[in-house]
Amino acid sequence: MAQIVLQSNNINKRFNDPVTVEVLKNISFSINKGEFVSITGKSGCGKSTLLYILSTMDTDYQGDLWIDRDLMRGKSEAQLARIRNEKIGFVFQFHYLLNEFSVLKNVMLPGLKLKKYSEAEVEHRALERLKMLGIETLALKSANQLSGGEKQRVAIARALINDPIIIMGDEPTGNLDNKNSDVVFDIFKELCDEYQQTLLIVTHDQSFAARTHRTIEMADGRIITA
Amino acid sequence: MNLILLADIAKSLLLARWRQSLVAAIGVTFSITMFIALLGFMNGLNDLLDGLILNRTAHVRLYNDVKPNQNQPVNLAANFKDGHNFIQSVQSNGAKIEIYNNAAIINTLKADTRVLGIAPKITAPVLYNAATIDINGTVSGIDVIEENTLFFFSDYVTMGNALDLKNVNNSIILGLGVAEKLMANIGDVIQVTTSKGDRLPLKVVGIFQSGLKDLDKVQSYASIATTQKMLGVSNSYITEIQIKLKDLKMAPAAAKEYAHLFQIDAEDIQTANSQFETGSFVRTLISYVVGITLLIVAGFGIYNILNMMIYEKMDTIAILKATGFSGSDVRKIFLGIALTIGFLGGLLGLITGFVLSLIIDQIPFNTAALPTIKTYPINYNPVFYIIGIVFSIITTYLAGFFPARKASAIDPVIIIRGK
Numbered sequence: 001m002a003q004i005v006l007q008s009n010n011i012n013k014r015f016n017d018p019v020t021v022e023v024l025k026n027i028s029f030s031i032n033k034g035e036f037v038s039i040t041g042k043s044g045c046g047k048s049t050l051l052y053i054l055s056t057m058d059t060d061y062q063g064d065l066w067i068d069r070d071l072m073r074g075k076s077e078a079q080l081a082r083i084r085n086e087k088i089g090f091v092f093q094f095h096y097l098l099n100e101f102s103v104l105k106n107v108m109l110p111g112l113k114l115k116k117y118s119e120a121e122v123e124h125r126a127l128e129r130l131k132m133l134g135i136e137t138l139a140l141k142s143a144n145q146l147s148g149g150e151k152q153r154v155a156i157a158r159a160l161i162n163d164p165i166i167i168m169g170d171e172p173t174g175n176l177d178n179k180n181s182d183v184v185f186d187i188f189k190e191l192c193d194e195y196q197q198t199l200l201i202v203t204h205d206q207s208f209a210a211r212t213h214r215t216i217e218m219a220d221g222r223i224i225t226a
Numbered sequence: 227m228n229l230i231l232l233a234d235i236a237k238s239l240l241l242a243r244w245r246q247s248l249v250a251a252i253g254v255t256f257s258i259t260m261f262i263a264l265l266g267f268m269n270g271l272n273d274l275l276d277g278l279i280l281n282r283t284a285h286v287r288l289y290n291d292v293k294p295n296q297n298q299p300v301n302l303a304a305n306f307k308d309g310h311n312f313i314q315s316v317q318s319n320g321a322k323i324e325i326y327n328n329a330a331i332i333n334t335l336k337a338d339t340r341v342l343g344i345a346p347k348i349t350a351p352v353l354y355n356a357a358t359i360d361i362n363g364t365v366s367g368i369d370v371i372e373e374n375t376l377f378f379f380s381d382y383v384t385m386g387n388a389l390d391l392k393n394v395n396n397s398i399i400l401g402l403g404v405a406e407k408l409m410a411n412i413g414d415v416i417q418v419t420t421s422k423g424d425r426l427p428l429k430v431v432g433i434f435q436s437g438l439k440d441l442d443k444v445q446s447y448a449s450i451a452t453t454q455k456m457l458g459v460s461n462s463y464i465t466e467i468q469i470k471l472k473d474l475k476m477a478p479a480a481a482k483e484y485a486h487l488f489q490i491d492a493e494d495i496q497t498a499n500s501q502f503e504t505g506s507f508v509r510t511l512i513s514y515v516v517g518i519t520l521l522i523v524a525g526f527g528i529y530n531i532l533n534m535m536i537y538e539k540m541d542t543i544a545i546l547k548a549t550g551f552s553g554s555d556v557r558k559i560f561l562g563i564a565l566t567i568g569f570l571g572g573l574l575g576l577i578t579g580f581v582l583s584l585i586i587d588q589i590p591f592n593t594a595a596l597p598t599i600k601t602y603p604i605n606y607n608p609v610f611y612i613i614g615i616v617f618s619i620i621t622t623y624l625a626g627f628f629p630a631r632k633a634s635a636i637d638p639v640i641i642i643r644g645k
Contacts, residue, residue: 058639
């Protein structure tokens with residue numbers, strides 16, 4: 001029996017402004033450890049909205065969400081921040097690196113916040129991850145000196161720094177050309193195959209979705225195929 | 227440590243916009259500089275003006291006033307003791323202004339721990355005789371050494387030596403106005419006539435300038451012995467005891483106590499000079515108001531710059547939150563930025579304020595009324611510096627509080643989706 005990493009039970013969300021629109025309707029599914037799952041669907045079907053609920057950043061919904069068998073309902077903002085820090089790694093469509101810091105520091109920040117390891121250890125772990133992604137030579141560069149593909153790889157390294165139980169991506173290849181998209185996909189694939197890393201990626205790129213273990217297809221706020 | 231990490235992030239954000247941060251800090255620096263210089267100068271001036279009165283005035287003065295006797299004979303008569311007696315046209319009795327048994331009073335006062343020093347004094351109305359004219363005036367008989375330690379007498383002696391009053395027999399120090407009228411210089415001998423008609427030649431050993439021109443036109447000083455000789459009285463005769471207390475605020479209570487104890491008139495400095503405290507208070511109030519206004523203006527500058535920084539750093543805040551920093555972490559980061567600006571700006575302001583005070587202290591300020599003052603007066607009281615730095619931190623904290631709260635409330639989802 002595989003270990004369930006993330007489970008959603010009847011998640012509903014509606015926007016009330018200006019008129020009530022049901023964005024998500026009865027979303028129920030679960031993800032097992034080591035799975036590489038993609039969520040696809042047309043623009044506006046609610047897939048990004050769902051991801052932000054699953055990532056704990058959006059708390060305005062009905063239904064239950066368990067991450068690592070821990071119910072998210074009723075947790076304070078600081079507790080949720082702690083869960084994002086410890087258990088979830090993020091990769092966004094736009095790289096979202098902090099330009100004030102070097103590449104290495106960008107990768108280290110969530111690790112320093114977690115305080116599980118000393119600063120020297122966090123630095124070592126950050127370099128390890130950069131090396132794994134083949135960009136250790138960029139470590140001391142400033143974030144805004146990097147190309148788009150390089151930035152996305154740094155963002156993946158940052159997502160990995162605290163050994164999260166799940167990595168979530170919101171169109172991580174949406175802003176990259178085909179070559180870099182393939183590089184990013186290969187990294188995800190490698191993480192999944194070699195390190196049993198669980199991944200949940202929102203994408204509208206059908207060829208990307210087709211290569212993942214499992215695709216959840218959404219339309220009009222419902223799951224069509226899981 | 228979490229705080230160290232947050233401080234590190236705050237530092238990076240601060241340095242990333244170092245020009246804006248510098249402008250904000252300079253705003254604080256400028257206001258603290260002006261605050262320090264203004265308060266130092268105003269208080270220096272206050273001290274100077276207060277000193278004009280305080281340095282020369284006894285805290286408590288014991289004397290016999292010329293006034294009607296409270297115990298009229300009718301009150302003592304047994305027949306009328308129980309009634310209320312109306313007496314018309316009561317006259318002051320003989321001008322017995324001598325303080326009786328003054329040696330005992332002085333000994334008692336010297337034993338009192340509240341008393342800093344005592345200076346006996348004789349006031350004698352005289353006529354200065356110059357050729358055919360007589361000029362009205364007053365000679366004060368003083369103990370030069372006591373008068374010097376308690377009331378800085380020699381500061382006001384602009385020509386000659388104050389101590390000659392004690393060392394030279396039958397000597398006098400004239401007020402500048404008196405000396406000008408008499409055409410008298412140091413070494414000259416002048417004639418003085420007392421109210422009883424006795425005439426005595428006195429040698430001029432000095433000229434003094436009090437800063438009050440009218441006073442200098444009538445006032446002169448002689449030693450106690452010379453004045454006693456001039457008046458033809460015994461060597462125990464004095465008309466006034468001047469007391470300087472360790473704490474000025476004790477004066478009214480002490481005056482009341484001495485009046486009762488010695489059966490004498492006692493006047494305290496607060497009653498005698500109530501107007502000068504009001505002046506000092508208003509001047510200090512104005513300088514504080516101006517200084518704090520400057521700080522509030524600087525606070526608005528910091529508020530603006532932080533607000534702008536938060537709009538620019540929306541993405542940074544969103545990503546910090548997405549990767550596990552809580553709202554209170556973000557708030558601490560921005561408060562840290564504000565307090566750093568306030569503290570460094572304030573510290574620099576203290577230094578430049580001190581330097582500005584030093585410069586003002588060097589500007590020449592010569593006035594006939596104040597012979598001992600050569601440059602503008604400055605008060606370097608450390609309390610102003612402490613108030614300055616505390617206020618700069620409080621203002622910047624308040625200026626940073628609202629932007630920081632706004633930053634902590636930013637919803638990362640809106641920023642990240644909004645792209």
